Amino acid sequence: MEHFLIEGGKPLCGTVRIQGAKNAALPILAATVLADGVHELYDVPRLSDIDVMGCILEALGAKVTRFGNRVVVDTTTLRTSHIPDTLMRRMRSSIFLMGPLLSRFQEVSVTRPGGCAIGARPIDLHLKGLQMLGAQIEETGDLIRCTAKRLVGTTIRLDLPSVGATENVMMAAVLADGTTVIENAAREPEIVDLQRYLNQMGADIEGAGTNTIIIRGVKRLRPVPYEIIPDRIVTGTLVAAAVATSGEVTLTHTIPEHLNCMLLMLRQAGAEIQTDGDTLWVRGGRELKAVGEIQTEPYPGFPTDLQPQMMSLLTLAEGISVIKERIFDARLKHVDALRKMGADLDVVDNSVRIRGVSALSGTQVKATDLRAGAALVIAGLAAHGTTSVYGVEHIERGYDRLDQMFQRLGGRIQRVPDQFPSMESGTF
Numbered sequence: 175m176e177h178f179l180i181e182g183g184k185p186l187c188g189t190v191r192i193q194g195a196k197n198a199a200l201p202i203l204a205a206t207v208l209a210d211g212v213h214e215l216y217d218v219p220r221l222s223d224i225d226v227m228g229c230i231l232e233a234l235g236a237k238v239t240r241f242g243n244r245v246v247v248d249t250t251t252l253r254t255s256h257i258p259d260t261l262m263r264r265m266r267s268s269i270f271l272m273g274p275l276l277s278r279f280q281e282v283s284v285t286r287p288g289g290c291a292i293g294a295r296p297i298d299l300h301l302k303g304l305q306m307l308g309a310q311i312e313e314t315g316d317l318i319r320c321t322a323k324r325l326v327g328t329t330i331r332l333d334l335p336s337v338g339a340t341e342n343v344m345m346a347a348v349l350a351d352g353t354t355v356i357e358n359a360a361r362e363p364e365i366v367d368l369q370r371y372l373n374q375m376g377a378d379i380e381g382a383g384t385n386t387i388i389i390r391g392v393k394r395l396r397p398v399p400y401e402i403i404p405d406r407i408v409t410g411t412l413v414a415a416a417v418a419t420s421g422e423v424t425l426t427h428t429i430p431e432h433l434n435c436m437l438l439m440l441r442q443a444g445a446e447i448q449t450d451g452d453t454l455w456v457r458g459g460r461e462l463k464a465v466g467e468i469q470t471e472p473y474p475g476f477p478t479d480l481q482p483q484m485m486s487l488l489t490l491a492e493g494i495s496v497i498k499e500r501i502f503d504a505r506l507k508h509v510d511a512l513r514k515m516g517a518d519l520d521v522v523d524n525s526v527r528i529r530g531v532s533a534l535s536g537t538q539v540k541a542t543d544l545r546a547g548a549a550l551v552i553a554g555l556a557a558h559g560t561t562s563v564y565g566v567e568h569i570e571r572g573y574d575r576l577d578q579m580f581q582r583l584g585g586r587i588q589r590v591p592d593q594f595p596s597m598e599s600g601t602f
């Protein structure tokens with residue numbers, strides 16, 4: 175096992191190109207099973223979650239090959255719609271295959287997906303959506319078997335705007351008979367990207383990005399080459415790191431408007447931010463100011479996937495800020511590690527009251543999930559002294575070589591082997 179060893183206190187400086195978006199690439203890879211043929215996807219980040227999706231597609235019979243950031247998926251050899259439990263459990267996004275496999279094979283069998291330990295993450299809305307399209311669902315022990323001779327379009331009102339359920343229903347409905355309307359749909363940019371991809375394959379979908387998505391079923395789809403959008407969460411992570419270290423960073427290959435809510439907060443905190451087309455420039459002020467209250471919300475609100483990183487930054491902002499996590503019920507596991515680094519944080523229910531301190535100090539901390547890991551790396555880069563961040567495997571789910579990205583910005587971060595295996599097992 176390896177960990178990140180960070181020598182903090184150096185402002186980040188320089189230019190980085192942002193990777194393709196994990197949360198766009200995963201459903202798009204799942205959607206390849208909707209059409210027979212050879213699919214070419216560009217700007218697919220090198221992440222462990224993408225590797226797991228590749229393994230699942232191969233277990234289904236597809237051939238998956240990576241050439242740098244281009245991934246080629248040949249779905250002509252698909253032969254089964256059963257996903258083994260060991261693969262289902264490896265990430266949340268395994269569930270994205272349910273809708274497309276049901277559409278292609280008229281049946282799919284899966285177990286519950288795994289994923290980061292950030293709270294209960296039921297799949298009731300996914301199942302309800304598929305049922306409303308005409309699927310029969312049987313649960314035997316851990317196995318969920320879903321069958322449908324025919325999927326038929328209907329109006330589906332989601333109880334809450336779930337990103338995954340919106341995407342799963344879109345993918346199941348695209349080849350269904352008639353028209354499906356998803357009301358109270360999630361509006362995230364990755365859903366717009368999925369719509370764009372499916373439409374280029376021959377689908378007839380409109381409304382992604384609003385809370386009503388209309389999917390008119392078509393007879394067939396065909397493979398098309400497609401480039402994944404830039405990752406807004408990685409962009410936000412780098413912006414937060416630049417501001418936390420009082421650095422000056424230029425990010426290329428971004429879509430700045432996907433981060434409007436966070437950029438507004440950072441300007442309030444004292445950062446200077448400019449955008450020009452797909453380039454985002456940020457300079458952290460020397461004195462950071464608290465920002466009042468931030469609540470995580472579905473897009474276009476403040477993203478839960480940037481909450482831990484924003485918290486790291488606000489631990490250094492003068493005054494009191496409050497962050498309330500409203501999407502997941504257990505996404506505050508980074509709080510203890512930040513406290514260990516000297517942050518002044520009080521937790522009440524799902525709210526954290528942050529009293530800014532003048533400095534953090536380096537120590538040994540452990541990432542408990544993907545974005546918590548990114549937050550601890552930011553804290554380490556800003557802290558005095560040396561920080562060791564364990565749990566790198568969580569970070570690799572969503573960041574394409576995070577250490578090298580920060581090194582390019584002058585960050586003193588290295589990936590080093592764990593000397594004491596016991597560090598991995600609970601000395602934190």
Ligand SMILES: CC(=O)N[C@H]1[C@@H](OP(=O)(O)OP(=O)(O)OC[C@H]2O[C@@H](n3ccc(=O)[nH]c3=O)[C@H](O)[C@@H]2O)O[C@H](CO)[C@@H](O)[C@@H]1O
Pocket residue numbers: 196197198200266267294295296297298299300301334335336337338339360364472478479501502503
């Ligand atoms: C691969 C991917 O795109 N992951 C993102 C996606 O996850 P994911 O699609 O899993 O997140 P959802 O939008 O579905 O979850 C939002 C909330 O809805 C609840 N819920 C969801 C489905 C369901 O059937 N029943 C239910 O109650 C969840 O427990 C959670 O409290 O959106 C999240 C919210 O922006 C992000 O943090 C994740 O990074």
Ligand SMILES: C=C(OP(=O)(O)O)C(=O)O
Pocket residue numbers: 197265266267289290292479544545572
């Ligand atoms: C929670 C996340 O991802 P997933 O839904 O894949 O677990 C994330 O990207 O922060």
